[in-house]
Amino acid sequence: MTEEPHTVADIARRPEHRYGNRPTMKDVAALAGVGLKTVSRVVNGEPGVTPDTERRVQDAIDTLGFRRNDSARVLRKGRTASVGLVLEDLADPFYGPLSRAVEEVARAHGALLINGSSAEDPDREQELALALCARRVDGLIVIPAGGDHRYLEPEIRAGVATVFVDRPAGRIEADTVLSDSFGGARTGVAHLIAHGHRRIGFIGDRPRIHTAAERLRGYRAAMEDAGLDVAEEWVSLGPTDPAGVTAAAVAMLSGQEPVTALFAGNNRVTVTVVRVLADLGRPVALVGFDDIELADLLGITVIAQDAAALGRTAAERLFRRLDGVEEPSATVVLGTRLIPRGSGEIPPPSDAV
Amino acid sequence: MTEEPHTVADIARRPEHRYGNRPTMKDVAALAGVGLKTVSRVVNGEPGVTPDTERRVQDAIDTLGFRRNDSARVLRKGRTASVGLVLEDLADPFYGPLSRAVEEVARAHGALLINGSSAEDPDREQELALALCARRVDGLIVIPAGGDHRYLEPEIRAGVATVFVDRPAGRIEADTVLSDSFGGARTGVAHLIAHGHRRIGFIGDRPRIHTAAERLRGYRAAMEDAGLDVAEEWVSLGPTDPAGVTAAAVAMLSGQEPVTALFAGNNRVTVTVVRVLADLGRPVALVGFDDIELADLLGITVIAQDAAALGRTAAERLFRRLDGVEEPSATVVLGTRLIPRGSGEIPPPSDAV
DNA sequence: CCCAGCTCTGACAACGTTGTCCAGGGCCTA
DNA sequence: TAGGCCCTGGACAACGTTGTCAGAGCTGGG
Numbered sequence: 030m031t032e033e034p035h036t037v038a039d040i041a042r043r044p045e046h047r048y049g050n051r052p053t054m055k056d057v058a059a060l061a062g063v064g065l066k067t068v069s070r071v072v073n074g075e076p077g078v079t080p081d082t083e084r085r086v087q088d089a090i091d092t093l094g095f096r097r098n099d100s101a102r103v104l105r106k107g108r109t110a111s112v113g114l115v116l117e118d119l120a121d122p123f124y125g126p127l128s129r130a131v132e133e134v135a136r137a138h139g140a141l142l143i144n145g146s147s148a149e150d151p152d153r154e155q156e157l158a159l160a161l162c163a164r165r166v167d168g169l170i171v172i173p174a175g176g177d178h179r180y181l182e183p184e185i186r187a188g189v190a191t192v193f194v195d196r197p198a199g200r201i202e203a204d205t206v207l208s209d210s211f212g213g214a215r216t217g218v219a220h221l222i223a224h225g226h227r228r229i230g231f232i233g234d235r236p237r238i239h240t241a242a243e244r245l246r247g248y249r250a251a252m253e254d255a256g257l258d259v260a261e262e263w264v265s266l267g268p269t270d271p272a273g274v275t276a277a278a279v280a281m282l283s284g285q286e287p288v289t290a291l292f293a294g295n296n297r298v299t300v301t302v303v304r305v306l307a308d309l310g311r312p313v314a315l316v317g318f319d320d321i322e323l324a325d326l327l328g329i330t331v332i333a334q335d336a337a338a339l340g341r342t343a344a345e346r347l348f349r350r351l352d353g354v355e356e357p358s359a360t361v362v363l364g365t366r367l368i369p370r371g372s373g374e375i376p377p378p379s380d381a382v
Numbered sequence: 383m384t385e386e387p388h389t390v391a392d393i394a395r396r397p398e399h400r401y402g403n404r405p406t407m408k409d410v411a412a413l414a415g416v417g418l419k420t421v422s423r424v425v426n427g428e429p430g431v432t433p434d435t436e437r438r439v440q441d442a443i444d445t446l447g448f449r450r451n452d453s454a455r456v457l458r459k460g461r462t463a464s465v466g467l468v469l470e471d472l473a474d475p476f477y478g479p480l481s482r483a484v485e486e487v488a489r490a491h492g493a494l495l496i497n498g499s500s501a502e503d504p505d506r507e508q509e510l511a512l513a514l515c516a517r518r519v520d521g522l523i524v525i526p527a528g529g530d531h532r533y534l535e536p537e538i539r540a541g542v543a544t545v546f547v548d549r550p551a552g553r554i555e556a557d558t559v560l561s562d563s564f565g566g567a568r569t570g571v572a573h574l575i576a577h578g579h580r581r582i583g584f585i586g587d588r589p590r591i592h593t594a595a596e597r598l599r600g601y602r603a604a605m606e607d608a609g610l611d612v613a614e615e616w617v618s619l620g621p622t623d624p625a626g627v628t629a630a631a632v633a634m635l636s637g638q639e640p641v642t643a644l645f646a647g648n649n650r651v652t653v654t655v656v657r658v659l660a661d662l663g664r665p666v667a668l669v670g671f672d673d674i675e676l677a678d679l680l681g682i683t684v685i686a687q688d689a690a691a692l693g694r695t696a697a698e699r700l701f702r703r704l705d706g707v708e709e710p711s712a713t714v715v716l717g718t719r720l721i722p723r724g725s726g727e728i729p730p731p732s733d734a735v
Numbered sequence: 736c737c738c739a740g741c742t743c744t745g746a747c748a749a750c751g752t753t754g755t756c757c758a759g760g761g762c763c764t765a
Numbered sequence: 766t767a768g769g770c771c772c773t774g775g776a777c778a779a780c781g782t783t784g785t786c787a788g789a790g791c792t793g794g795g
Contacts, residue, residue, distance in 0.1 A: 050539075050540060050541065053750095053751055063774075063775085064774055065776085067774055067775075069754095077772070077773060077774080082774085094539065094540065096536070096540075097752080098457070098750090100453050100517070100518055100751080101750070102752055102753075104457055104752075105751085105752050105780050109453070111517075119481050120478040120482040122475050122478065122675065125473040125475065125477075126473040129471065129472045141496070141513060141514075143494070143496045143497075144495075144496075144497065146485055159449065160494060161494075163450055163451070164494070165451060165452065183449070184447075184449070186447065188404070300675065300676060303676070303679060321676065322475065322676070323653060323656070323674065323676050323680065326680060406780095406782085408781080411745095417746075418745075418746085418781095419783080420744060430743060431744085432744095435743085435744085451780090451781055452782095453780090453782090454780070454782040455782055455783075456750095457749095457752085457780090457782075458783045459750085459782085460750080737794105739794085740793090741790100741792080742790085742791080743791100744788085744790100745786100745788085746786090747784105747785085747787105748785085748786105749783090750781105750782085750783090751780105753779090753780090754777105754778090755776105755777085756775100756776090758773105758774090760771105760772090760773090760774105761771090761773100762769105762772100764768090765766100765768090765769105
């Protein structure tokens with residue numbers, strides 16, 4: 030060492046230190062009476078330091094409350110050991126488990142997860158994803174809100190591993206993990222048809238959302254498979270706020286030829302529809318896409334997708350990329366599961382055709 | 383500029399560039415034929431650049447797909463414009479809205495939110511919080527899992543603004559935002575007593591969790607207010623996994639003198655208890671702490687706390703600190719609300735004392 | 736015609752860390 | 766005892782950005 034030792038008081042006295050007076054390795058080195066690099070070695074558990082020196086350094090670290098500045102470390106090393114997750118809304122119960130699953134995988138790989146909500150806004154998705162890239166996350170998992178992800182091309186080319194989940198990427202080729210929205214909806218609607226329904230309503234989200242379009246397609250396919258026509262007034266395509274869904278459901282359930290069954294396109298729609306049906310007083314069959322907490326108690330038949338499996342699969346794929354595995358990008362489609370709980374097995378009223 | 387222009391191909395040809403061949407400001411400067419600092423000025427929208435120069439720089443940026451490296455920026459500037467949130471479990475529906483509320487406030491202040499789950503493990507909470515500090519987050523919001531937060535003292539002294547939410551900090555003085563667990567539980571239990579119950583069970587979490595202890599205290603206070611004794615077998619203190627709660631509930635509901643009403647200490651407990659009661663076939667009164675989705679349809683009376691308000695309040699306090707407001711640390715307690723929906727208004731059976 | 740004052744630009748250092756490389760000292764062997 | 770080797774520790778550069786400062790070019794007034 031070349032300078033007189035720095036004490037805690039010395040450092041606290043520095044007038045305008047940027048990190049609010051944080052000690053650096055240099056301070057630790059000065060206090061311990063060793064060189065800068067020796068401190069680095071101790072901090073990183075590198076070999077080549079005698080136990081005695083190590084103890085002196087460790088004491089200095091504890092005395093000063095030193096913590097390594099990862100920004101500087103990242104700058105030097107080029108890897109941040111962090112991955113980003115851009116999702117639609119953390120408050121949506123579907124994304125909690127997904128995010129948690131990603132976090133667990135990241136943790137197992139020693140990486141930190143940074144996530145943000147796009148609020149279903151394409152601009153905000155882009156802003157967030159690029160902000161994460163500016164932070165130099167090693168990888169990115171995106172639940173697309175928008176339909177054009179070419180803005181990520183420079184990043185991907187620059188080496189940011191990227192995986193899309195729940196919805197496919199737009200106008201770009203990339204790894205993708207999806208639930209089988211088409212097949213799930215088709216199964217669910219076929220289930221209603223098998224229980225005798227002929228007039229079945231579909232309440233889903235705007236078709237610019239890929240899963241919503243796929244579920245609508247599944248609905249139409251099931252109807253067509255059974256040789257049934259679809260009246261336009263049986264189909265509602267968002268928005269899916271409670272008021273919109275309530276209005277749509279009420280419309281379908283009234284009039285000359287009301288639907289006798291409903292298929293709900295996602296968890297939020299299901300919840301609202303259940304409320305409408307509870308007020309209705311007349312039994313109407315219902316199958317919902319996505320499982321919901323307490324659905325078993327309410328006897329709601331659902332098409333369940335495994336949010337945690339989606340997140341886990343995507344994260345594992347991401348880390349395989351980060352581990353250097355080179356393979357062509359692929360799309361993985363995870364299956365869904367019909368869980369009959371009563372509401373989907375209600376027969377149509379006898380006076381219905 | 384002093385070097386020959388860098389082209390996209392030049393940069394791609396670099397053998398071992400650490401960020402997977404990312405262009406830097408130097409590259410942009412070389413391609414645009416300007417100095418380094420001019421690029422910096424353009425990127426940051428600083429004045430003093432002629433429109434013509436700015437256009438040349440912007441073109442080079444677009445051509446190369448340049449994105450500023452925020453790690454280097456942070457290192458230089460000392461502020462990261464990011465805050466960390468350490469919570470218990472992102473998959474818990476209570477924390478989704480809380481996290482989302484924090485994110486919204488952060489966004490409004492131009493900051494990014496980094497969050498992680500402690501899984502209710504004190505060691506993991508510490509590991510996560512310190513990892514966030516190493517990333518030099520400007521501020522930290524913590525939902526404590528452990529009871530000793532002295533490990534944060536050096537960080538706080540070094541200028542990391544810190545706010546605790548939902549549970550108080552242990553052995554350290556800091557800003558805290560809480561729900562009124564004691565008052566809420568007392569109100570809920572008093573509600574059951576007002577409806578005629580004398581033997582009331584309490585199923586909560588381990589008392590080392592502050593909210594759990596407070597709710598237990600509220601239960602005991604309400605019972606004492608009414609001059610009622612509490613039998614030890616009426617109180618279950620976790621764990622709150624479904625099996626444990628089911629066993630506890632079944633035990634309290636059987637025997638010579640079963641309880642006629644239950645108070646559930648949190649949302650997970652409530653859900654499990656509702657399942658048990660559904661299987662029981664006999665009406666038992668229930669009040670739960672925390673609101674749950676669909677609780678209205680199931681007619682569950684709850685003590686509701688506002689998770690989003692907790693998050694918002696904490697985040698606002700955090701950013702006031704970051705904006706330089708100096709004031710003594712304080713604890714804010716947010717009120718709870720009793721929402722009667724039926725289950726809490728069931729009277730005891732007539733043969734009960 | 737010259738210089739003051741402005742605008743625009745660029746050279747340079749610094750942020751805190753890690754990788755490279757070299758020096759010095761102790762120990763073993765011949 | 767001398768020479769070589771290994772082990773420990775330190776000096777220095779570099780990562781990509783921003784703040785400081787000074788210089789170049791231009792305009793306008795004296």
